[in-house]
Structure formats: C-alpha cells, structure tokens
Amino acid sequence: MLVMSSCLLFLLGPLVSSFMAAAQPAGCKIRITDKGLEMLKAETGKFVEEEISNISMPEMMGKEGRFQYTITDVKINDLNLTYVELQFVPDVGLLFDVQDSSISLSFHRKILYWFFYDTGNINASAEGVNINTVLNLIRDEEGRLKINNISCDAKITNMKAEFSGTLGKVYDFMAGFLTSGMRFILNQQICPALNHAALVHVNSLLETIPVRTEVDSYIGIDYSLIEDPVVTSRSLDMHFRGMFFDLSDPNSTLENLAVEPVITDYDRMVYLALSEFFFDSGMFSYYKAGVFQTHIVNEKMSRDMEMLLRTTYxxxxxxxxxxLADAPLSLQIAVNSPPKTTIKTTGATVVMTAIVKVMLLPPGQAPFQLSSMTMETKFNAKVSIRGKRLAIHADLRRFKIFSNLSALESLALIPLQAPLKAILQMSVVPLINNWTKKGVRIPLADGIDFVEEVVEYHNGFIVIGANLHFTKGLREMMEGGEQEQTDTV
Structure with a gap:
C-alpha cells in the first residue's frame, strides 16, 4: 500500500506542482476596455484595407463562343469600408466585422473576336462586401498572448465591370461571366489574406511584447501570462506573473502572498493593476543582487560628517x-533584509532596514570597526508612467538609528541622527531613484503608449487608468515586430 501511494505521488507530483504554479496570484493585470477597442478599430480598418489591397489575383484565360480572352494585372485600387465593427467575443477573443462595403478594381484585357483583336483596361467594382472574422486569443507555452486560430467568412454580393474601347458596347454581355469568375476568385482570396495577416503579422507584433526580459544589469522581469486571457463583452483582461528576478540567480524568487489586484472600472481605454508583490519582488531581486549597499568614504563624506564621527568615536x-587619530573614517551601509512595500488608500510606502558600520581605515592595516548600528527607514513611493515605462520616485519619510550593542550607545548616537539622515538623502536615496527613474517597461506592443494616466491606491495594490496613444501605425508596428524577430534570428 505504501509503495502504491509513493508511486501515485510520484506520478501526480508534477501535475500538483503545475496546478499550484498556475494558481499563483497575478502580480500584474492589464485590462483593455471596449473604449480602447474603439480606438483600435480605425487602425485595424486601415490594416485590413492594406491587406486586401495587396491580394494578388491570378491571370484569367478562357473562351466563350467566338470570344477568347485573357485578363491580367488585376489590381485592387480601393476598399471602402462602409460599416466596420471591432468588438469582444466573450470567452473567445475579438470579432472584426465588415458589412455593405465595396472594392474597386482594375485589370487589363486581351480579347480576340473573330478577326478583331482588342486590348485595354477595365474598371470593376465589387458591391456588398461582407467580412466576418473571429480571432481566438490564448496564452501560448511561453506565457505570451497569441492568436490561436481565426475563423473567417467573406462574401461579395455582386460585381460590375465597365468596358472601354472601340468594342465596348459589344463586350457588355461578357461582363457577366468575367465578373462572376473574378468574384469567385476574390471571395476565395480574402480569408486566406486575413488569416495570414492575423497568424503571421499580428502574432509577430505580439512577439515584441516582453515576457521574460532584462530590466538592467542586475534584474529581469517575468511578464508571462499565468492563464488564458479573460474576455467579456466589455473587456479583455490579462493576468501576468508580474515578478522580478535576480539575473545571477533567476530561480531564487519571492513567493507571492500579496493581495491579488482587482480592476473594476471600464471608463478608460486601459487599466494597469500592480500588487505589493510586484514591487516587493523587485526589491527582493535587487537585494539578492547586492545592490542595496554603499560605502561612504573620502570625498563622498562631507567634512562636517567626518568631524562629527571623529568627535563621537x-x-x-x-x-x-x-x-590612529588621523586615520580616515568610512561608513558602510548595507540593507540586511529585503525591503517591504505597503500599499494603502493613502499611498505607498517602503520600509527598509540596514546595518551601518563606522570603520577606521588605518593606512597599510586592516580596517577596524568602531561601531555597528541599525538604521530603520521608511520611504514614500510615488508611481508614475511615461509612455509605456513604469517609474517610481522615493522620498525619505522616517529615519531612526540605534546601537546593536547597548541602549547606552544608542543615546550616544542621537547627535548622529540628523547628519546620517542628510547623508541618506544625499547619497542612498538618489542611488535608489537612479535605478528606478528609467522605469520598467509595461507589457504593451511597440508603438502604443499610455497617456492621461490616473493613479489610484487601494489596500494592497495600485490601479492606473489611462488612455492609449498610437505613435506608429499598425502596419509600421507589425513590420517593426517582424524585423525585430529577423534581427534576433
């Protein structure tokens, strides 16, 4: 019985681990609302017009009674989208619908009738163009948003051709079978063109969105989706792992025990929600990378601070x-535990504890420790977005030091409180803000930025509502994505 139980656990272990990993709360969420979709509709319409305009039509040859004809150089000159709809399909993805639109074409004719030979251009128009396309959105194996498949139905109700030339009136009766053939071929070409556009071009654009990438030389970030996107009639919600990691030890990560962020609004085009875990994992990773430490000595230490230390010790x-009375002095500041973020409706704060050592540096000798004290600090953290980069600015709010040796020494350290706080504000705080001012990229495609953002603080998480701004056209964005993939290969 024990052996059977062990075997069962062995077999089910990976499944249980996978389930637990999938059940981990999201550290970051993004909601795109129907208002964002409305803005995307115009760009999508332009892109579809370009894709259909680029359809390559084959040469047509045939014989009808005494007529022999060859149709070449078929060109789609214009697609007039009269009615376009882009909307969410619950539990599926996106619907792109075109109704009662038209296509204008031109092609070259070569016609032989008895002994008469005629060439010239023909203008044609396709009326009642209806295209219904549904894109299924999923999470792929890498945790990336992807179009899994596309269902498409395209129909052209009727088509007319206008002949010109010496025998134009004679050829009018040919328009019926010529346009019928062209209408059939065009019907067959539209959906494959849109399939290729979605599964190749759009997926190439989605490939530009970071999933697991470097932030700087110390840490990276994991923006992989932890589940398939959630699609309702009003929104597309994406739940990301939202976790930073130490580049030198990517498997040593922080467990997510934070409150999962919740997005309830639909008023703006897009919403970004970040939990305390998002920020804590970043500071945990910097801590693991050994970034939160500094050595203040020589020119880095003010003359007044040096004199105060000499007087104290x-x-x-x-x-x-x-x-050794004239030997140089130094301060070694090292954070001794990962900083902790707290987000409340009043704002975000970060608590950081560090060990401060006062060192004597005799020339030609090993450094000697004069004192060791604990420094407790609390920062206000202000979150902002520029373009598609999330930045944090820290301000020192509370500062306290006490001796690690005795309460008596803690009293003696009281004169050092103000100078050490000044050093912290002049050296450590700018160091932290220098790391965070560049910001970390939000998982949006190149060519789309956040504008008009509003930051709201909740208990345990932050929600940023914003509108979207296209800095590039959809075609340019997709070409950039494909070029990026080519450069990578």
Missing part, C-alpha cells in the same frame, strides 16, 4: 591607538 580611537 574619539574615545574609542584613543583607547585603540592614539596614533
């Missing part, structure tokens, strides 16, 4: 060795 130095 003069007795210790004299008892150690009076000859």
């Amino acid at each position: 003069f007795g210790v130095i004299m008892m150690l060795n009076p000859g």
Whole structure:
C-alpha cells in the first residue's frame, strides 16, 4: 500500500506542482476596455484595407463562343469600408466585422473576336462586401498572448465591370461571366489574406511584447501570462506573473502572498493593476543582487560628517591607538533584509532596514570597526508612467538609528541622527531613484503608449487608468515586430 501511494505521488507530483504554479496570484493585470477597442478599430480598418489591397489575383484565360480572352494585372485600387465593427467575443477573443462595403478594381484585357483583336483596361467594382472574422486569443507555452486560430467568412454580393474601347458596347454581355469568375476568385482570396495577416503579422507584433526580459544589469522581469486571457463583452483582461528576478540567480524568487489586484472600472481605454508583490519582488531581486549597499568614504563624506564621527568615536580611537587619530573614517551601509512595500488608500510606502558600520581605515592595516548600528527607514513611493515605462520616485519619510550593542550607545548616537539622515538623502536615496527613474517597461506592443494616466491606491495594490496613444501605425508596428524577430534570428 505504501509503495502504491509513493508511486501515485510520484506520478501526480508534477501535475500538483503545475496546478499550484498556475494558481499563483497575478502580480500584474492589464485590462483593455471596449473604449480602447474603439480606438483600435480605425487602425485595424486601415490594416485590413492594406491587406486586401495587396491580394494578388491570378491571370484569367478562357473562351466563350467566338470570344477568347485573357485578363491580367488585376489590381485592387480601393476598399471602402462602409460599416466596420471591432468588438469582444466573450470567452473567445475579438470579432472584426465588415458589412455593405465595396472594392474597386482594375485589370487589363486581351480579347480576340473573330478577326478583331482588342486590348485595354477595365474598371470593376465589387458591391456588398461582407467580412466576418473571429480571432481566438490564448496564452501560448511561453506565457505570451497569441492568436490561436481565426475563423473567417467573406462574401461579395455582386460585381460590375465597365468596358472601354472601340468594342465596348459589344463586350457588355461578357461582363457577366468575367465578373462572376473574378468574384469567385476574390471571395476565395480574402480569408486566406486575413488569416495570414492575423497568424503571421499580428502574432509577430505580439512577439515584441516582453515576457521574460532584462530590466538592467542586475534584474529581469517575468511578464508571462499565468492563464488564458479573460474576455467579456466589455473587456479583455490579462493576468501576468508580474515578478522580478535576480539575473545571477533567476530561480531564487519571492513567493507571492500579496493581495491579488482587482480592476473594476471600464471608463478608460486601459487599466494597469500592480500588487505589493510586484514591487516587493523587485526589491527582493535587487537585494539578492547586492545592490542595496554603499560605502561612504573620502570625498563622498562631507567634512562636517567626518568631524562629527571623529568627535563621537574619539574615545574609542584613543583607547585603540592614539596614533590612529588621523586615520580616515568610512561608513558602510548595507540593507540586511529585503525591503517591504505597503500599499494603502493613502499611498505607498517602503520600509527598509540596514546595518551601518563606522570603520577606521588605518593606512597599510586592516580596517577596524568602531561601531555597528541599525538604521530603520521608511520611504514614500510615488508611481508614475511615461509612455509605456513604469517609474517610481522615493522620498525619505522616517529615519531612526540605534546601537546593536547597548541602549547606552544608542543615546550616544542621537547627535548622529540628523547628519546620517542628510547623508541618506544625499547619497542612498538618489542611488535608489537612479535605478528606478528609467522605469520598467509595461507589457504593451511597440508603438502604443499610455497617456492621461490616473493613479489610484487601494489596500494592497495600485490601479492606473489611462488612455492609449498610437505613435506608429499598425502596419509600421507589425513590420517593426517582424524585423525585430529577423534581427534576433
């Protein structure tokens, strides 16, 4: 029985682990609303017009009674989208619908009738163009948003051709079978063109959205989807892992025990929600990478601070060795545990604890520790977005130091409170803000930015509502995505 149980656990272990991994809360969520979709509709319409205009029509040859004809150089000159709809399909993805639109074409004719030979151009128009396309959105194996398949139905109700030339009136009766053939071929070409556009071009654009990428030389970020996108009639919700990691040890990550962010609004085009875990994993990763430490010595230390340290520890130095009274002093500041973020309706704060060591640096000798103290700090953290980069600015709110040795020494450190706080504001805080001012990219495609953003603080998470701005056309964005993939290969 024990052996059977062990075997069962062995077989089910990976399944259970997979389920637990999938059940991990999202650290980051993005909602695209129907208002965002409305803006995307115009760009999608332009893209579809270009795709259909690029359809390559084959040469047509045939014989009808005494007529022999060859049709070449078929060109789609214009697609007039009279009615276009782009909307969410619950539990599926997106619907792109075109109704009662028209296509204008031109082609070259060569016609032989008895002994008469005639060539010239023909203008034609396709009326009642209806295209119904549904795109199925999923999470692929890498955790990336992807179009899985596309269902398409295209119909052209009727088609007319206008002949010109010496025998134009004679050829009018040929228009019926010529346009019927062209209408049939065009019907067959539209859906394959849109299939290729979605499964190749659009998916190439989605490939430009970061999934697991470097932020700087220390840390990276994991924006993989933890489940398939959730599609309702009003929105597309994407749930990302939203986790930073140390590049030198990517498997050592923080467990997500934070409150999962919740998005309830639909007023703006897009919403970004970030939990405390999103920020904590970033600071945990920087901590693991050894970034949260600094050494203040020589020109980095103000003259007033150096004199205050010498005065404070003069007795210790004299008892150690009076000859070292003029030896350089230094402060070593190292965060001793991962900083912790707290988000409330009043704002976001970060608590950081560090060990501060006062060191004596005798020339030609090993450094000597004069004192060790604990520094407790609390920062206000202001979140902002520029384009599609999330930035954080920290301001020191509370500062406290106490001795690691005795309460008596803690009293002696009171004069150091203000100078150490000033050093922190002048050296450590700018160092932190220098890392965070560049920001981290939000998982949006190249060519789309956030504008008019509003930041709201909730208990346990932040929600940023914004509108979208296209800095590139959809065609340019897709060509950029394909070029990026080519460069990578």
